[in-house]
Structure formats: structure tokens, C-alpha cells
Amino acid sequence: MQSRFANSRYSLIGYVLLIALAYFLVTRTLLVVMAFPEADLSIIAFIKTYFLGLIYDLAFYSYALIPVTLYLLLVPERIWQTRLNRGFVRLAIFATLYGLGFILAAELLFWDEFSVRFNFISVDYLVYRREVTDNIRESYPLPLYLGVIFVVTLFVYWLSRAKVKLALSVREPFRQRLAYAAGLLLLPLLSFLLVNQDLRELSTNSYQNELASNGPYQFIAAFKNNELDYYKFYKTLPDSKAASLLQKEISDGREAAPSFDIRRHIDNPGSERHLNIFLVMVESLSADFLGTFGNADHLTPNLDRLADQSMLFTRLYATGTRTTRGLEAVTLSIPPTPGRSIVKRVGHETNLWSLGNVLKQKGYDVEFIYGGRGYFENMNTFFAGNGYGIIDQSSTPDEEMRFTNAWGMADDDLYTQAIKAADTAYQANKPFFFHLMTTTNHRPYTYPDDRIDIPSGSGRPGAVKYTDWAIGDMIDKAKRKPWFKDTLFVIIADHTSGSAGKVALPVSKYHIPLLIYSPAHVAAQKVNTLSSQIDVAPTLLALLNMDYDSAFFGKNILAMQPEEERALIGNYQKLGLYAENRLSILSPKQRMTKQVNPDAPDPVETEVVATDADIERDIAYYQGASYIFSQHLNAWKYN
Template sequence: MPQLRYAQPRYLSLLLGSWLLVFFITRSVLLLSHLADADVGALDLLRLYAIGLVYDLSFLLYAALPLALYLLLCPNRLWRSLAHRAALYALTSISLFAMLFTAVAEWLFWDEFGVRFNFIAVDYLVYSEEVINNILESYPIYPLLALLAVLAIGVTVALMRPLASALNAEPQPKPKALLFFGSLALAACTVSLVIGQDFPLGMGGNVYQRELASNGPFQFFAAFRNNELDYQQFYTTLPEHAVGSLLRDEVREANARFIGSDPQDIRRLIDNPGQPKPLNVVLVTIESLSAKYLGSFGDTRGLTPNLDELRQRSLSFSNFYATGTRTDRGLEAITLSIPPTPGRSIVKRIGRESGYGSLGQQFNALGYDSVFIYGGRGYFDNMNAFFGGNGYRIVDQSSVAESDMAFKNAWGMSDEDIYQQTLKVADADHAQGKPFFLQLMTTSNHRPYTYPEGRIDIPSGDGREGAVKYTDYAIGQFLQQAQEKPWFNQTVFVFVADHTAGSAGHEDLPVANYHIPLFIYAPALFEPREFSEVASQIDLAPTLLGLLNVDYSSTFFGRNVLREDRAPGRALIGNYQHLGLFDGTDLAILSPRRGMRRHDDALGRSHESSSSISDSLLRRDIAYYQGASHAFQKRLIAWHPTSLPDEGLSKR
């Protein structure tokens, strides 16, 4: 290229070439570490690296524009000065350090989540205090940073000859510099119109291949920009009346009366038979507890003796599924009973996260004290704003005295400590004669996997196995202490995971990786039994209110799965782009750019095929997610405590 005989383009090309090499090495290392999962043939390998090059160049076009503008407009006198030349050498070292740091960060992120940077990485940047402390407690970060700095300086020294040659070349004339920059800017604009998060257009195939072909920094900034996806714009739709009809069929129960005027409004009056039971409720949401870790679900390591025993004494759900892959998704589904709409969860849609018909609001209307108890600081993931704006009062780490916390790490106090706070709140409410609804969110089963020493036979910080076993230990201790309380026999304990420990797999939505436990325990009130039909986190709230025989005005997309007149089981699962409906056998998936697929025998051979809007499973899938997105946008899920008239309800 004629342009490369000039100093500035030559210097810029050295930096960008170094980035390309690092991206190539990162992609290759990730591929080699997951070669069996990627299942690549020769053509797949060629396609993977070709698409990868497109992604890499797309990111570098964006990233190069500010530096290119400076280099090309830099006055010749400044360009030739020794100080400026030293600054460019330093910039080279800094850039190399950033490249190596990005590569290591990608490796660690992939090791944790099995994907390139995405919404999670964006959240980690926003909630930096917890994340930085977690990293410091999990990895030897300072020696690692020092090593990366030494490597960056060493590579800069190795590049001294080509760098000096570039810097000694003739500076580019300003008209040609402006033309060169204009070409870069035009290319960047073109790329922004063509290349997206889901490039190339095909939505099927092996997920590992697509993630490996992608580029981490590109996906990071794309996720930051696209934190909400408009359902109507990106997904397949049905007419409003069809969505409303399908949704009402999905949530319909005997004696329920729909009262919404919008065709897609599912607000209805629920009449649960029997006399109301004014029982206390303690709902424990457990961090990252996959069903596969429990011995009663097949694990042979003996990590969960207390939970395995609890399952035998509870109303247990053997085919229960999380809606998403993050804590905020689990809390959204349990609290609001709504499918995982595309983009960010409602919990984190700042400014639009409150005022909804939550489970806490339902209990408040019954005279309960609704409390959200969190082991960490509730500003993380916007939890305090969400729960505080939806009927709960907050107890989190910041409201607990240091003397009341025996142990804490980057994410908050240990599970033992959060259970002690729960007992205190329950005791105080009971002393005042007030029923309580306490919704907990634990933190111990999370990297860095640290907990108080001497509790179990696995050292603190030794990995996920120890965190799971400690989580189980703390639950056993909590129930043992609760049994001594005067309110125990009038309390329903619910234990459920927020999501699984990992959702990555060959497919966009690997159903087995959304399988979580749900146990409802009240030995003085309910006989132990197992419910084996497929159910979803969005079913927890209406099922719980059904167990208490509560009549209420519902905006829930879930249903009481224990009613005899229930519809067949199904589970809603998704990530921030792909939206699935699993009926116990097959899985329908909606994707951006109006993609429609299904996986037949989703827990077995999982044969993927394209589908159409005539597919009844796809139509149900569309109805749930189009209806949920519409309900959120139009605030059809808002809390209206006065919308529960006396007529039509047998017990009020």
C-alpha cells in the first residue's frame, strides 16, 4: 500500500497488527482448550477463523479511529521531537499491556461462563467494587499484572527496529492524512451497519464455534450498547388478539376472571379454594445451585446431605427450571412471575424497575412484613432499588453491624450470617404478632468460594465443591435453629436456586443446564411428596399463594402448578437474546432477526431444525415473550391494590 510508506500509517499498522496477532492467539488457545466441545472439521475451522478475522478487524476499525485522528493530524514538528517519540514508544507498551490483559481477562471470563464478553462483563464493569474484590480473592492478580507488564515491555523492546523504522519514515502530508482517516471512518460506519452481535446471519449451529469466532472486546461494547432489545423490532410477532388468546389459555384457571381491557392484558382475579392460611413464609434463593450438585439428583460426591434429606421431607419439584443464567433473572422470575424478556432483566432497568405487582406486594396486601434480605450490598445488580420499589423493606450487608458478621468476602457475608439475620427479623415480627414474608438471596456459592473455616471437610477457597458443601451445611444449621423457634410450625420454608452454576453448552439454550431444585418445606403443614411435571421459576409465586389459599389480583405469567385444573407443564428459559419455551420434550427458540427454531427431544438427541409461525409450540413461545414485553412496556404488570373487588371472590 502506498500509504504505508508514511510514518503514521506504518506506526498504526504495527499496533493493529499486534492486536490481530493477540486475537488470533486468544482464539486458538480457547479453541484448543475446548476442541471436543467445538467439534470442528476442516471447513468449520476455516469458517471460524474467517469470521473471527471479520470480527477482529471490525473492532479494530472502531478502536483505531481516535488514535488515527491524532497521529494523522499531529504537527510535523511535534512528530519529530524526542519527547513525542518517547511517548509513542510508551504508548506501544501500554497498548501491548492492554492486549495481553484483555487476552487473560477473556480466558478467565470464558473459564467462568463459557462465552465471550457479554452483558455479564458489562455488569462487572458497573459493579466494580465487588468484582475487583472477587478477582483479588480468586486469583494472584498483582503478580499476574506484573508479569503482563514485563511481557509488554519485552515485546516493545523486540519491536524497536520496526518501530524506529516507522517513526523515522516521512510524515504523511495532511491532505493524504485526511483522506486516509476518512477511509477508516467510512469503513467503520459500513461495519456498524453490517456486523452485529449475531453475525453471521445463521442462528443455528454449535454455540462454541460461534463464540470462538467472535471477538470479546467487540461483544463487550455491543452488549453495552444493546442492553435492551425491542421485541417488536427484532423478533417474530403475532397479531395482538392471537397473543392475548394464547396467553389467556396458558394462565387460565377455574374460577379465574380476566379484568384487563388490553387484548394482551392477563390481569385476572384468582379464586383459590379453601380457607386462607395466614402462614409465615421464608423464601431462600440460593446462589448458583444446579440440581446436578445434589446427591438426590445423581451426584456421588456427598456434597448435599442436608438438602438430600430435606428433599425427602418436602414438597419437591424434580423438573424445575430457572428462567435465565444470572441472579437478576432468577429474582425477576420469582418476584414478578414474568418470562425473561430480551435484553436486561427488569431488576436492572434503572428508572423502570419499580411499581409492579410483585410477590412482596401481594403479601403486603395481606398484612405481612415483606423483607428482602441479601448477604451483600444491595446496590449490586440494582437489587435495593428493585425490591424497595416493589413492596419490600431491605436488610443487606450495609445495614448489619460488623460485629454480627462472622465472615465475609467480596460478595458479602457468609450464608450463616444471613440466616442469623433472618432469624432476628422473624423473631422481631413474631414478637409483634405480625406475619412475615422473608425473601433471601445468599452469596457463598460463588467465586472465590470462601467461607468460615472448620465448618466442612473442604478448605475454604478450594473451589465450587467446597462452596456447595458449605451452602448445604449452612442450610442444615439454619433449619435446626429455626425448629426451636415458636413460629416454626406456622412457617413455610422455600428453597430454590437463582440459576445454575453454568449454562454454556453446544446449544444456545441447553435445557439440562437450567435445571434447579425447588423444595417447599413445612413438616407440620404439608405432607412430603414429589411433583414431577415440568415447571418454571415463574410458577413459584402463584403456586405458593395457592398453597396458602390466597385470593388475589394477578399479573403473573406463571400459574399454580398444583391445581387439578392446571395446563400441561412447560418452562420458560432464555438468555439476553434467545427466548425459549420447553414443553418437557421439545424446545422452541426465538432469536433476533426473527429467527425461529426448535429442538426436538431437547434433553436427548436435541435435533435442531428451522421452524415457522404455524408451529404450535413456536406460537406459544411467541405469545409468552411478545406478551411479556408488551406488558412491561405498557405497565400492564403494575401494582393496583384497589383492583380486587369483593364480588367474585369467595373468601373476602
């Protein structure tokens, strides 16, 4: 049988399989080396990682061979023997080998950036090719990498040329080809039935789970699972109970009702103040970049100085790991629903209860001001549909952008546009709310020369220091404006610079800064309340003493009682609630776990039941968020 297979066209599948497994093995081994200190690989874990990895490798290959199997089956003998077919097959094999080399390099670079296999981020990168292609071109010596892959591919193909030649020369009747094809096409069916994402959950150490995966397989899985039905995949409570718990969480002493309709009237004491809001959301600004939070590299002298003069929130956490999650949380005050963020759910992302809509109703000039092109990540559609005007790179004259890179204009050019818009609003006698989103603190980490003492493009520290310089420069320029005195400058991150850790939701990797600077209106102080990005909108409105109707999940941080403190954090599938040094996690397949002291070197994780009070609190937030969004109960309605 072996000799018979060797004299079959289908031997090509076997040869390429061996090469592909070699590439996958090399990839996994290099990633093990890169992640070795964090992966905690014992001998048993090491064996499990490679064994499960092989299963995923074979599963991906079984799917990939479907079109190849059909081609080898259906091409008649008279065409198989032609020069055209032989040339096509050789080219296809060379392209496949080159693709394997490209995937190997891409996985290493992706891991270096995110410490995970391909996931939703890689899918997004495929969708937004212009920004991503420019970013890769500016970040890496692309011609060198592609050239090395080409040379290696030539060598591998040269080693396999005799086997390819033999397979191209065989004559094989259709009945024999059909027998092979029938057997091979059973493999993807078996993979579909037996292999899923659950297999890779071999450990509580997330690095081990990622190493046991296959990058291309994960890429396809990310396409399939970009949105998850909460009720189908997660543990639920009866809607009436979950609703009552959620109402209790968000209410201000009102009786908890068994309804998910959380719309209510917020009465903030004091006379309403129509102060301007200049909200700067900084790309990837982890709290631990700031000297205020213990960093000794002196990267943020301006932010550290502002922190001393501001209302500084020391225990605020991002809801997710992507820009769109931060935008969603601050704008809509909603927990992260499983799957992709609301910003990117085309057709369902507009006409929602947003901070912009509330302030627009109050007579504010409301603008989303972005350093890049706002079609990226569907941001323009999201903000335009929720009460905001749009200012972005595409609407900014070229001569007013002195420096741009793959992601957009430099931060100081962005602030120039925002200050110009503030001048226009002031002249029109309108208060303004501007939500800015920066781009510089992102690979390729390039910025204008002569701003700081770290060369452009040299890495994250330089980008952080330039980001800090640009904020300081913006504040200095704003101080010379007549609207400065009556403006709240709000500085917050969208997410941290990295969320990888030994556990699925490493709490410390979600810690971000929030400071509110307004010398004439906000006293310098530290607020140590545990809180979330979803609490930013209610807190800002409370600082303005504004009464308003609300469908927000968040609360005024300044009025929170100790028992109300919590942070909501998640990734694409795991949904967490952090409170009282405990992290409760909901996972697909209705799994529930709790970590005690999640910041410990080896946090203790235990399976829990739904009657656990922390888990029920966790379920109430996320079940409620999914229900409310799906039933449009947070749709903007103003009478």
C-alpha cells in the first residue's frame, strides 16, 4: 500500500504534509523559546503542548487539503500529463512552501507583539490592509524578510523536486484516485467533529494554551467566532434574577426591578456647569509607563506633573485589549460583550445611548477627533451614528500634517486640529466635548524629529516619551486660550501596551491611568476607588452637576461605596469581574472560575457554581449587557 501511494498523485499531499509539519514544529519550538520563562513548562506540560499542537496542525492541514484533493481527483489523465498542468502544480507547491515560510515569520512577529497565536487582531489586520501594510513596511525590513523566505523556499523545493517529478509522471485510474480522495475527505470531517477550541485549554497558564495551538487554525477560528451569543455559550441566570441583580448594581438606592430596562433619571446635585471637555484617549498607555505608578525610566515627566495637579484615579481598569473596546466603554458605558466590540458590529453600532448624545442634547459641540483615517475599525460610522461630528486624517489638509506614519498624523498635529476646533466652538459661544484618539504609541513608533531625546522608530519607550511631550505641549498651548479656564482635560488610555500573562485575564495588564485636569474647577487629589472605563461617562457628567436620563451601566466613581467597587475586564471570549481581590471569570461552554489574588505569581484558580455571589454578579453584568444590546434597550431615545 505504501509503494502504491508513493506512485500516486496523492503522494504530493503526503510530501507537503511532512514539510508543513516541520514548519509548524519549528514555529512552535521557536515560540516555546520566546515564551519559556512565562510558560512554566514541566516535562508533562511540554509533552502535552507538542502532542495537542500536532493535533491542531493536522486539523488545519485536513481543511487545507480539501481543494487540493478535489483537484487531484477531477483532473483527467490527459490534462495531468500536460506541461501546463505540471507547471501549475510546481508553482502551487512552491507557493505553498513560501506561504508556510511566510506564516512562520508572521507568527513570530505577531507573538513578539501580542504574545498570542493569530486571533481577532490578525483578522482585523487582514481587513484593514492599507494601515497594516504600511505599518509592517515601516516597522520591519520587509525586503530582507521576504528575500530570506524566498531563498529558504527554493532550498526546500529543491530537496523535494524528485518526489514532485515522480508524482507528476504517474498514471492513475479514476477509481483509484476516488478511493484516496474519499479517505482524505474524511479527515476534515473528523477534524470538524473532534477538534475545537476546548482541546487547547490544557492549563490555567495561557502561554501553554497558545503554544499548543496552530496559528492558521486560530486565524480561521477567529473568523468563525467573531460574535458569540451569550445565552448560547455562557452560564446564565433566570432573566428576572439577573435583571434584579443588575438593577441593584447600577441603581442609586432605588428598588431593584426584575427588568433589564436600565433607563433611569440621574439627579446630580448642584447647579449644572457647561464646562468644556477635552478627552484625550491615548493609544496603549499602560499605567506602569508613568512615574506616578512607579516607573523609573522618566518617560512621562509631563503626565507625572499633571497627575500631581489633577484628580488622579489610581485603580481604574480598561475593559479590553483593543482600541475599539476602550472607545466602546467610554462612549457607551457598557461592559464588553463577547466577540467583537460594538464599534465594529456593522448595522447595530449606531443610535445608542452615548456620552456624545447626552452632551449634544445639552447644547455641546460634540466631535470625535482621530489621528488616523476613521474608516479604520468602523470608527467614523460608529461615532457619526452616536451624536459626534468627525475630524480625522482624511479631513485634515496635508499642509497641516507635518508628520504622518502608517497609522496617521503625529500627536502634536492631532492636538493642533483639536485646538483649532475648540477655538471655533468658543467663537460660536458653544461648549464643546471633544473625544480625541491618538495613534503614535503604536508600532512603528515613529514621530517627528527634535521633539525628544530618543530617536524616532527606536521602540516603545520613545513613542511613550513623545506621547508625553505632545500632551505637555498641548496643555501649554491650551493655557493661552480663553477657553482653557473652563475646560476639563481628561487623559485616559484605550488599553494597555500588552495583555499577555500566565492567566487568561491578567488584571495588572488592564491597569490604565485616568486623570482630570482643570485647575479652576477640579481639586488635585487621588481617587483610589476600584473602577472601570465604563464609569468614566457618569463621573464626568457628575463633575458637571448634570441631571440626565441614562442607559449607562457605569456609575459615578466619586460616589461609589466600597461594596460597589468593581472592574469589568475581558478578552474576546472570557468575561471577568474583579472585586475585593478576586477575579470571577465566565468562559464559553458555561465554564465559571474564580481566581483569588489574580496578581500573585501563581494565582489560585478554582471551578465554582452559579450560586457563588461573585459569579452571579459577574453574570448579571454580562448577561444584562448582551440582552440590552440585542433588544435595543440602550437605543437613544430623547423626548
